[in-house]
Amino acid sequence: MLTIRDLRVRYGRSVAALHGIDLEVPDDGVVAVLGSNGAGKSTLLRAISGTLRMHRGTVSGGQIHYGDRRIDRLDPAAIVRLGVVGVPEGRQIFARMTVEENLRAGGIGASSATDRADARKRVLDLFPVLAERAKQRAGLLSGGEQQMLAIGRALMTGPSLLLLDEPSLGLAPKVVERIAETIREIHAQGTAVVLVEQNAVMALAVADSAVVLEVGKVALAGSAEELSASEDVQRLYLGGHAESQAEAEREAEQARAVRASRRGLSRWAG
Numbered sequence: 453m454l455t456i457r458d459l460r461v462r463y464g465r466s467v468a469a470l471h472g473i474d475l476e477v478p479d480d481g482v483v484a485v486l487g488s489n490g491a492g493k494s495t496l497l498r499a500i501s502g503t504l505r506m507h508r509g510t511v512s513g514g515q516i517h518y519g520d521r522r523i524d525r526l527d528p529a530a531i532v533r534l535g536v537v538g539v540p541e542g543r544q545i546f547a548r549m550t551v552e553e554n555l556r557a558g559g560i561g562a563s564s565a566t567d568r569a570d571a572r573k574r575v576l577d578l579f580p581v582l583a584e585r586a587k588q589r590a591g592l593l594s595g596g597e598q599q600m601l602a603i604g605r606a607l608m609t610g611p612s613l614l615l616l617d618e619p620s621l622g623l624a625p626k627v628v629e630r631i632a633e634t635i636r637e638i639h640a641q642g643t644a645v646v647l648v649e650q651n652a653v654m655a656l657a658v659a660d661s662a663v664v665l666e667v668g669k670v671a672l673a674g675s676a677e678e679l680s681a682s683e684d685v686q687r688l689y690l691g692g693h694a695e696s697q698a699e700a701e702r703e704a705e706q707a708r709a710v711r712a713s714r715r716g717l718s719r720w721a722g
């Protein structure tokens with residue numbers, strides 16, 4: 453379980469980005485973090501993964517625990533060793549290296565060659581396209597394939613908690629649905645997920661529970677079903693791109709249908 457209590461983050465002296473966030477991510481959970489630009493979503497992931505310092509940020513108050521370990525003062529490599537691995541926004545794969553080399557780089561932290569081989573097999577089963585493109589330069593993959601590679605590389609360490617920063621960004625709806633299915637499969641295989649998204653329809657379809665951040669605070673929290681039904685969420689995040697209330701309702705209906713199919717999937721997986 454990841455437990456965040458009263459987390460406060462600053463960038464330099466002048467910018468206070470998070471103002472006391474509370475969040476829990478159960479070991480078998482998928483928690484979505486929603487919110488508009490600048491709400492603090494990426495900052496929250498940076499705080500969990502220990503990468504704030506690379507962005508001149510610091511935890512100025514509160515605590516983050518993973519299990520019984522306090523992690524908000526650990527460096528990123530130590531946090532990865534505890535099983536908490538992030539896929540930052542913008543994918544950041546090694547564009548000039550091949551798909552295979554990218555995956556190998558992800559597995560460097562694995563404890564043994566057997567672990568690496570097992571992880572590689574799991575990743576290629578999850579993303580068969582990466583096996584087909586193994587020798588290709590990563591920079592030549594499509595946007596969706598690059599996102600799959602970024603997730604696959606993170607999975608090479610065998611994480612128990614995966615942090616995803618806007619995996620749907622810039623991808624076509626069909627590819628977004630493929631990424632959503634993959635997140636469900638990763639979860640069904642026993643990895644907890646924190647999913648930061650601006651695509652609330654996708655995130656609420658995949659997650660068990662969600663929080664909405666507004667200017668560095670949790671404005672709303674609840675189960676994915678509660679938030680899908682919330683008028684505020686519908687107006688701000690589900691209806692935001694809809695031309696009419698009817699379309700917003702269709703989107704919410706679509707999210708409910710995908711959730712129902714997910715329940716079917718997890719029953720099947722379990």
Ligand SMILES: Nc1ncnc2c1ncn2[C@@H]1O[C@H](COP(=O)(O)OP(=O)(O)OP(=O)(O)O)[C@@H](O)[C@H]1O
Pocket residue numbers: 463464467468469487488489490491492493494495496507508509650
């Ligand atoms: N390196 C930085 N230095 C100074 N301020 C920053 C830095 N990174 C983020 N901020 C500020 O912190 C606040 C939260 O930003 P953050 O990137 O976490 O939001 P976000 O919800 O992830 O937004 P987006 O969806 O646009 O990525 C914003 O006011 C942003 O301008």
